[in-house]
Amino acid sequence: MKIALAQLNYHIGNFSKNKRKIIQKIQHAEKAGADLVVFAELAISGYPPRDFLEFDDFIKKCNSAIEEIAGHCTTIAAIIGTPVFNPNSKGKPLYNTAAFLSDGKVQKHFYKTLLPNYDIFDEYRYFEPNRIYEVLSFKGFNIALNICEDLWNVQENPLYTVNPMDEVIGQNPDFIINIAASPFNYHQIDIRTEVLRKNAKKYNLPLFYVNHVGAQTELLFDGGSLVMDRKGKILNEMACFEEDFQIYDLDNVIKGKVIRGVTNHRPVIAMIHDALVMGIRNYFEKLGFSKAILGLSGGIDSAVTAALAAEALGNNNVYNVLLPSRFSSSHSVDDAIRLSENLNMPYDIIEIEKPFSAFEKTLKPFFKNLPFDVTEENLQARIRGVILMALSNKFGYILLNTSNKSEAAVGYGTLYGDMNGGLSVLGDVYKTRVFELARYINRHSEAIPENIITKPPSAELRPGQKDTDSLPDYESLDEILYQYIEKRQGPKEIIEMGFDEKLVRRILKMVNTNEYKRYQTPPILRVSSKAFGMGRRMPIVARYLS
């Protein structure tokens, strides 16, 4: 038997496009002599469809797309993820389903048992968990067919009280097929491989795994679909960050024969880089835009953002705007120009002095002679925001936000100013890692001028300002933030790691009191296990560590 795995980039709610892609691969697999072709979890709708799932109209559209696709499965069978209505009168209205199509029809539905409902996942919001366990019989084989999280309950303190593979193992399955929607983070490939390996070994079964690829707003699906033998050895890996399609001979898989292919275990910084590039590219493509605008300050964050955007969209499609004020240093402008020239990106210099002094004049009678303070700093950032948005409106650019995770965490940024943008590229990348990214971008030749990487970071919103005036050094800051945000450690645990108590309390307080700012920031490309956005839900009006 030959089994094809189709790792595709879907567009949420774009049924005609998703359907066309799927049918194309079915036809392709058929021609290549495959018996079965497997698509990812909720492939037909794209993942995550979120509250579109609450619309009966949306589910009906999924159903009819699946029906139409089934019509193409005459000499070949297919497995496709789709939401279906719960046929029972009790429980949530939907099941997250793997539909088995053959002989021109939907033959059977296999429901998902374990519904992830943590971090960015909300599946229990929509779906009833499966309670019936059956293998899929196909061409003399018993297939343990399940969906993503169904294989993930293998930790020491399992999150769920049931394990679907335990329920089905008595029916003597010959192998496992798992269809998934497992988003990238820079630890995820290792964790995922280990989870799949545990299953293959525990149940002594070969395993076919099909994931999504492509970006869905903030969520980055890396693909990395794979085939393992019953010992947990990887027989073949599919590409990361791009579509892929492979046909496997089941005999060879059962024999544990390695099939030549890629390896996805690359340095963390390379994976983050590729993930971000894909995130930018797909965001623009799927929205039907081609050109980005951004404010190039001469600092490292906007430089790295511009370089990533240039790779994603083409150099010519990234419009850099330098917006010097009376406090900008000359090296900032020079460095920004050099970067634009290095990468052949169009740029303009727009001085903000005129609007700044107009605002000063307009506001003077109302400011009661109070001294220059954070107000005037924010004013500059907001004027830049207004200019960038005006150009974006006039010419149809999407503004890229250039804030990094460290400053987003502590609220070091101006709401409606430098926090503007349609998409935050670096909002899940700590400052220390932004430097790593810059070095990685420069691995072959200088894209980002050395001076941008080596000079001390500054917002340049008042004379002689440096980030370290108001923030701890980034090494300590990032490590404390990581412990608090990614690892959910409390102040006691972090202090016990050897950090200064006052510093820890100060940083945690900054994080918690700035929740209101992050509430209004653009979607952030997620590359870590805990990004700001949908996966981290914090009260705004609260008093905890604040």
Next chain:
Amino acid sequence: MKIALAQLNYHIGNFSKNKRKIIQKIQHAEKAGADLVVFAELAISGYPPRDFLEFDDFIKKCNSAIEEIAGHCTTIAAIIGTPVFNPNSKGKPLYNTAAFLSDGKVQKHFYKTLLPNYDIFDEYRYFEPNRIYEVLSFKGFNIALNICEDLWNVQENPLYTVNPMDEVIGQNPDFIINIAASPFNYHQIDIRTEVLRKNAKKYNLPLFYVNHVGAQTELLFDGGSLVMDRKGKILNEMACFEEDFQIYDLDNVIKGKVIRGVTNHRPVIAMIHDALVMGIRNYFEKLGFSKAILGLSGGIDSAVTAALAAEALGNNNVYNVLLPSRFSSSHSVDDAIRLSENLNMPYDIIEIEKPFSAFEKTLKPFFKNLPFDVTEENLQARIRGVILMALSNKFGYILLNTSNKSEAAVGYGTLYGDMNGGLSVLGDVYKTRVFELARYINRHSEAIPENIITKPPSAELRPGQKDTDSLPDYESLDEILYQYIEKRQGPKEIIEMGFDEKLVRRILKMVNTNEYKRYQTPPILRVSSKAFGMGRRMPIVARYLS
């Protein structure tokens, strides 16, 4: 036996304050001869604590607060909602718990079975459902003690496959105590009363119900705690939108004796009004702010927002800024002044011409002689946003956002302009209802000038502009939006109601393509069953009805 119900306004994560409030009520109840005092669901942490629940430090703080409170329960017993660690090795790490305190100790934990995970609720994100059903025995009575949603599985198509009251009824309970965190929407009081009544009647038991009161950012808890007899007759209702405390004689409740009190069934518009006022007031109080700023355009949205803020914070604490441009009509300024004077609110007039022409000059070389378009309209809105934020930064005001739900829905507003603010007051109130609110505010005397209510709505961003130039009339718009947003009807169903197909498709498309704008808007005070924000989760990069 005497049972006290304490309906309190908690502050999320503010353990010292919540603890103090609770202990005070325990002492008060004790002095008044009560045997048992009952507090709401997750009272100790405030509701919803969201991802604070993922911090062990937070749960430990809840535990120690409860321990301390237990020390005060020597001659009286108490029931208090708190999160506790799941003592088992399998399942989610926490239980949503009703702790029973007596004899100076935590005696027993009763876990919540049904975990709401729809709309604004995320309880399955944190909590394992209960599977052990026991009554609480106290002073010779068997009490069916449960938590909020545990009583809500009484619909025709139940959302859950288990019903905790069915599991416990065999143990012959004498009455029900339900501790809740049930937020307001303008239908909720009726729905809630009906759900509680169904339970009282179905199980033939009297019922004590304790809810939260007060605002937690966007969520407005109306209180309305109550006592019912076994026939579902309300014996007593507690106040809406304020704290309350009552002691009930169990004999009288069992006998079905009505206790004189308030009635909370008031006109919808009065409830929305009171909810919004509480929402503004609590947002400021709990953040430690006292003064609001807002842009007063002369239109109805900002007028109603100002009037509500004046009631919430005191007239003197609402600073109105009139920001006329070259396109503003004279009546706008006059109307805004008259409103400020009617309500004795401080105001200033700040012309935006200087920064507007400075931006025009600055941008001219880059605009390539393209004509005046939405860019220049947005520019005006953004200049106003910059001025309001500058004043807010300089003097410590919180900027109130004045957008209504109709314009938020169709994206009729400028991101980083009039969509700015710390809190959106009317973002869950459709335009037609904003007019109703204005009439209600004027019920005793003119606060909002008649001309503001009667003139045709206009953004005044270009000469002679009216809302109806780019939007359908608000009557049709709001009805279609209501069907789509609150009722989750698809295009087919809405068209079948008699609306023009082209109009329906155009409006739904506007809603879906403007998801990116709403992603970056301030938290919105929730008064309907489906508000924009945490309760409505939509993909941004998608193509569905768009």
